[in-house]
Amino acid sequence: MTILVLAEHDNKSVKKATLNAVAAAQKIGGDIAVLVAGHQAGEAAKAAAQIAGVKKVLHADAPHLADFLAENVTAVVLSIAKGYTHVLAPSTSNGKNIMPRVAALLDVQQISDIVAVESPDTFVRPIYAGNALATVKSKDPIKVITVRTTGFDAVASTGGSSQVETIPVPEDKKLSAFVSREVSKSERPELTSAKIIVSGGRGMASGENFTKVLEPLADKLGAALGASRAAVDAGFVPNDWQVGQTGKIVAPDLYVAVGISGAIQHLAGMKDSRVIVAINKDEEAPIFQIADYGLVGDLFQIVPALVEELKKAS
Amino acid sequence: MKVLVSIKRVVDFNVKVRVKSDGSGVETANVKMSMNPFDEIAIEEAVRLKEKGVATEIVAVSCGTQACQETLRTALAIGADRAILVETPSGEMSELQPLAVAKLLKAIVEKEKPGLAILGKQAIDDDSNQTGQMLAALLGWPQATFASKLTIEGDKAQVTREVDGGLETLSLKLPAIVTTDLRLNEPRYVTLPNIMKAKKKTLETLKPDALGVDVSPRLATLKVVEPAKRKAGIKVADPKALLEKLRNEAKVI
Numbered sequence: 001m002t003i004l005v006l007a008e009h010d011n012k013s014v015k016k017a018t019l020n021a022v023a024a025a026q027k028i029g030g031d032i033a034v035l036v037a038g039h040q041a042g043e044a045a046k047a048a049a050q051i052a053g054v055k056k057v058l059h060a061d062a063p064h065l066a067d068f069l070a071e072n073v074t075a076v077v078l079s080i081a082k083g084y085t086h087v088l089a090p091s092t093s094n095g096k097n098i099m100p101r102v103a104a105l106l107d108v109q110q111i112s113d114i115v116a117v118e119s120p121d122t123f124v125r126p127i128y129a130g131n132a133l134a135t136v137k138s139k140d141p142i143k144v145i146t147v148r149t150t151g152f153d154a155v156a157s158t159g160g161s162s163q164v165e166t167i168p169v170p171e172d173k174k175l176s177a178f179v180s181r182e183v184s185k186s187e188r189p190e191l192t193s194a195k196i197i198v199s200g201g202r203g204m205a206s207g208e209n210f211t212k213v214l215e216p217l218a219d220k221l222g223a224a225l226g227a228s229r230a231a232v233d234a235g236f237v238p239n240d241w242q243v244g245q246t247g248k249i250v251a252p253d254l255y256v257a258v259g260i261s262g263a264i265q266h267l268a269g270m271k272d273s274r275v276i277v278a279i280n281k282d283e284e285a286p287i288f289q290i291a292d293y294g295l296v297g298d299l300f301q302i303v304p305a306l307v308e309e310l311k312k313a314s
Numbered sequence: 315m316k317v318l319v320s321i322k323r324v325v326d327f328n329v330k331v332r333v334k335s336d337g338s339g340v341e342t343a344n345v346k347m348s349m350n351p352f353d354e355i356a357i358e359e360a361v362r363l364k365e366k367g368v369a370t371e372i373v374a375v376s377c378g379t380q381a382c383q384e385t386l387r388t389a390l391a392i393g394a395d396r397a398i399l400v401e402t403p404s405g406e407m408s409e410l411q412p413l414a415v416a417k418l419l420k421a422i423v424e425k426e427k428p429g430l431a432i433l434g435k436q437a438i439d440d441d442s443n444q445t446g447q448m449l450a451a452l453l454g455w456p457q458a459t460f461a462s463k464l465t466i467e468g469d470k471a472q473v474t475r476e477v478d479g480g481l482e483t484l485s486l487k488l489p490a491i492v493t494t495d496l497r498l499n500e501p502r503y504v505t506l507p508n509i510m511k512a513k514k515k516t517l518e519t520l521k522p523d524a525l526g527v528d529v530s531p532r533l534a535t536l537k538v539v540e541p542a543k544r545k546a547g548i549k550v551a552d553p554k555a556l557l558e559k560l561r562n563e564a565k566v567i
Contacts, residue, residue: 069484070447070457093477097459100412100447109413109532112442122536127440128331132340135536175456176490179472179483190479196566221567229496239462239476239497245438246496248478254566264330271544275564277556292547293559306553313557 001030001120004058006077006089006098009036009044011066014051016193017090019154022051024147025088026155027117031055033084034162037076037169039066045164052156062169067178068094074101075170081106081142085120091146091249092192103144110144111136115151129245129268149192150251150272184240191243194224196254199243199270200236201228203259203280203299207236213303214258220310226250228257228266244269259299262287279303315429315466315488317360317369319394320419321376322350323385324439337537349385352434354392355494358501359464360432361393368466371395373426377418379404383517390512391504397517398422402529412440414522414529416448421525423453428489430471435460435493446493456486460495 003025008015018034025032032053036045037060045059060076077098081087087102089095091113103110115133116124122137123145191197198218200210210225218225226248227241243250245268255273260266262278262285270276271290278291279299288294295302325331325340326348332341349357363369374389376382377400386397400418402408410418423431436443450457458473462481465472471486476495486492522529550556560567 067482070450070459074451093460093475096443097447097457100444101451101457103444104413104416104448104451107413109411110442110444110448111533112444126541127538128325128340129438129441130541131331132333132538133541134538136533137536139532139534173456175454175487176458177485179485181480181482183480192478232496239495240478240480242496245441246436254560254564265327275560275566276544276547277560288549289546290544292564293556294547294549295553295556296549302553306556309553309557 001028001085002083003028003030003032003086003088004081004084005032005034006087006095007034007036007044007048008090008092008094009038009041011038011041012043014044014047014157015092016154017092017149018048019051019157020149020152021088021090021147022053023152023155024114024117025086026053027152028086028120030085033058035060035077035080037065037073038068039063047157049162049164050158050160052159054160054162056162057164058167059164060167060169064172065169069176069178070097070101071173071175073098074105075173077102078105079170080167084142086143086145088145088147091148095146099144099146106142106144108140108142108144109138110146111138112146113148114145115148129265130271131264148249150249184238188218189222189224191224191226191241191248192250194252196221196223197226197250197252198223198256198258199226199228199260200231200258201260202230202234204231204236210237213300216307217256217303220307223256228260228263230263257287257291258303260287261285262290315369316371316373316426317363318373318375318423318426318428318431319353319356319360319389320431320433320445321353321357321374321385321389322434322437323347323376323378323382324350324437327351327438333538333540337539339535339538347381349388350434350437352436352494354501355496355498356432356434357389357392357394358499359494362499363466364393373398373428375400375419375422377410377415378402379408386517387512388504390515391508392502396515399517399519400522400525401519402522409531410529411531411533412442412444412448413532414527415445416452417527418522418525418529419445419449420452421527430466430489431491433491433493435495446491450491455490457491458484458486459493461492462495462497464492464498
């Protein structure tokens with residue numbers, strides 16, 4: 001078997017999600033090649049060559065690949081895909097954007113968001129917001145797959161020493177153009193790779209309370225900040241904070257849910273966390289059914305008290 | 315400009331789904347069905363484009379069993395001008411996978427020649443997140459997935475997308491495919507007069523064969539199980555007790 005993994009990167013370095021996708025490729029078994037498609041992405045390609053278990057790195061470089069436009073990245077993947085039995089990408093916004101385009105042009109039914117590999121053609125994936133797990137077998141000659149990063153422990157980012165091979169880039173499709181990017185500026189760890197996440201829900205009552213009440217706790221714990229869909233819909237915080245079926249899927253070591261009742265759609269995004277703490281005034285809130293530790297009470301008293309206790313210790 | 319919107323009938327988002335005891339799937343008999351929430355956002359966006367004078371006609375399309383007619387009527391009540399159902403048989407062989415749906419939609423697009431197609435980013439049943447991208451690929455059109463803002467200027471669509479870590483804006487050459495994310499809009503409530511009006515709008519039915527599309531599934535579902543349940547833990551008395559547990563028992567801080 002020969003497996004191609006589309007790297008998630010920012011032209012300078014390789015994102016951790018790539019390491020999870022390589023881990024899934026290792027479960028399938030076979031020679032693993034990593035494709036770095038970008039612009040002036042030599043550093044990222046070098047970093048990819050260090051990943052443990054990778055046999056070779058293919059580097060496609062062109063100005064029209066700088067912003068990972070789906071039409072142009074798809075053309076690169078298609079130019080080499082026929083040589084592989086499997087084409088994988090992590091389920092990041094890039095992976096989700098690009099891979100179905102690749103699959104359709106290969107006339108293949110993509111397998112989205114796999115969480116386990118049963119055999120080279122059989123995979124497990126969550127459906128209905130993670131309320132059911134389906135085992136599916138693909139009949140297609142090439143398996144096009146996106147990998148839920150929380151389902152596979154990342155391989156080591158170093159220890160490998162594969163060759164970087166430059167490959168030709170198909171010309172610019174000129175169907176779409178990049179205009180601008182607004183990156184949420186934050187000193188905090190990224191939600192999807194944070195070891196600790198502090199999330200707020202409707203119970204936070206306002207966006208201001210996220211800053212005043214939740215941020216000090218996240219600061220003390222070195223945590224990323226997240227939110228439930230209810231808090232996003234209420235306009236308290238931006239959508240890229242959203243944890244859940246329709247937001248980000250996370251699995252940190254510690255997830256602290258503050259003022260979150262625990263709607264199915266939220267649980268779908270965080271129930272694989274190692275340890276879950278729930279702080280909620282409603283003793284009957286569904287979040288307590290999955291929390292390892294629950295604290296019933298007013299979050300506006302409990303959270304500041306927690307921060308005080310943490311200060312004492314440090 | 316004609317706008318095409320695709321609609322999927324799914325188990326209502328408020329329903330707690332149950333896995334069938336034989337492991338063949340989830341229980342859908344006697345369960346409340348609704349329009350996929352992201353598709354509702356798609357139809358709402360099309361109606362807003364029409365209200366702005368950008369869209370001239372909205373065609374809602376659904377692929378599935380006869381029951382999808384009801385969902386299409388909802389789309390008509392929100393503001394679609396007419397509807398097309400690509401009807402597939404109900405029962406065991408009824409599963410339509412995203413590639414098949416994308417091929418059916420492609421055939422409809424070739425007939426209808428819309429300037430824009432808006433789809434939900436994912437359906438909340440199979441959570442695939444594929445159809446829009448696949449349709450764009452098969453048509454050779456540009457795509458902007460996970461849209462939170464859409465403006466049409468001349469022969470271009472400017473789309474702001476929800477991406478990891480923030481927002482990104484793209485300019486697409488029309489015709490194009492846009493898939494919706496949550497913040498694009500808040501769909502209106504359907505009013506009774508509009509439900510009545512919707513009953514009089516045209517709903518055309520086609521068969522996949524007539525469109526020359528093979529819809530047989532490529533993925534075989536071997537089994538469906540419930541995920542391992544997390545056990546409820548313990549309640550702690552106060553913040554101090556919580557930190558003690560996190561430090562000494564769970565060892566996470």
